[in-house]
Amino acid sequence: MQxxxxxxxxxxxxxxxxxxxxxxxxxxxxxxxxDPSAELEPRCFLLSDRGRAIGRACATRVEGDASLRVGWYxxxxxxTAAATLLEGVAALARQLGIDTIxxxxxxxxxxxYRFADPSPAPPFFLDVHNKPWYAAQxxxxxxxxxxxxxxxxxxxxxxxxxxxxxxxxxRERGVTVRELRTERIDEELxxxxxxxxxxxxDNLLYTPxxxxxxxxxxxxxLPLVRPELVRIAEDAAGRAVGFVxxxxxxxxxxxxxxxxxxxxxLPEHAGQGLGHLLLETVHRAAAERGYDEIIHxxxxxxxxSGRILAGRxxxxxxxxxxxxxxx
Numbered sequence: 001m002q003x004x005x006x007x008x009x010x011x012x013x014x015x016x017x018x019x020x021x022x023x024x025x026x027x028x029x030x031x032x033x034x035d036p037s038a039e040l041e042p043r044c045f046l047l048s049d050r051g052r053a054i055g056r057a058c059a060t061r062v063e064g065d066a067s068l069r070v071g072w073y074x075x076x077x078x079x080t081a082a083a084t085l086l087e088g089v090a091a092l093a094r095q096l097g098i099d100t101i102x103x104x105x106x107x108x109x110x111x112x113y114r115f116a117d118p119s120p121a122p123p124f125f126l127d128v129h130n131k132p133w134y135a136a137q138x139x140x141x142x143x144x145x146x147x148x149x150x151x152x153x154x155x156x157x158x159x160x161x162x163x164x165x166x167x168x169x170x171r172e173r174g175v176t177v178r179e180l181r182t183e184r185i186d187e188e189l190x191x192x193x194x195x196x197x198x199x200x201x202d203n204l205l206y207t208p209x210x211x212x213x214x215x216x217x218x219x220x221x222l223p224l225v226r227p228e229l230v231r232i233a234e235d236a237a238g239r240a241v242g243f244v245x246x247x248x249x250x251x252x253x254x255x256x257x258x259x260x261x262x263x264x265x266l267p268e269h270a271g272q273g274l275g276h277l278l279l280e281t282v283h284r285a286a287a288e289r290g291y292d293e294i295i296h297x298x299x300x301x302x303x304x305s306g307r308i309l310a311g312r313x314x315x316x317x318x319x320x321x322x323x324x325x326x327x
Contacts, residue, residue: 002049043060149319180231231281
């Protein structure tokens with residue numbers, strides 16, 4: 001086996017990019033990730049066996065984070081290959097004097113990260129999708145779980161309480177919830193970006209993102225957006241204080257399925273029922289429009305929204321993020 005290390009401007013990067021095309025050939029759930037940003041000083045690893053690429057990874061650094069972040073991970077189902085690839089990453093960390101490796105994460109949490117655990121449930125639109133042996137390969141290399149996540153399926157879309165205390169409390173505070181204004185979509189995305197920066201800032205591995213980069217992340221899915229299923233909450237003064245963003249699960253053909261992609265409220269509104277109001281508003285809108293289920297996607301085990309859904313949602317899929325000591 002031969003392990004090469006290079007930057008994305010190398011001619012070898014074309015083979016690095018091509019490896020998943022072979023691994024996921026014919027897989028309807030696979031889509032290629034965005035390339036690593038030059039701002040993150042990426043170092044790409046490509047493992048080959050007799051001239052055939054069999055594994056890859058890319059290490060990046062984020063300002064303010066002392067760890068080495070490793071993503072773009074793909075590898076054949078071979079323990080020796082995975083060990084060789086991950087030892088190469090560990091050697092780079094040692095060379096740089098870094099004592100923690102975190103992954104899989106494609107640079108930042110605004111992009112792909114975490115491994116999906118093996119599951120009988122197929123991936124949904126915008127879900128994490130990877131080969132089922134990846135988490136085991138990292139564990140065999142000495143990785144331990146840093147964080148866990150889950151997705152749920154909520155199919156009780158007809159079960160509502162019109163006098164929910166959380167909803168009443170927000171009405172008394174003058175909070176209103178409106179639909180996304182598609183005719184002003186760039187302005188709306190900037191509003192969602194501003195709320196996201198504040199609402200997600202305490203999340204694990206959080207790093208801010210520029211508004212233009214944020215808009216570009218959302219732009220590919222805008223043709224699928226139904227404005228009545230993306231809601232923005234405004235306070236009595238008309239200031240945007242929260243949002244919820246849902247999009248059709250276009251990978252589900254047998255029933256009408258909606259994916260709750262993300263939701264956030266400004267910190268001063270956290271824990272006061274605004275998140276509950278936003279979720280219930282979209283649940284009600286989905287029920288009125290004939291949806292069969294809502295998938296609440298990629299929730300951190302300690303996230304407040306998990307408590308909102310407790311007892312009403314069914315487990316669907318689980319995910320893990322890892323850390324490794326390179327010594």
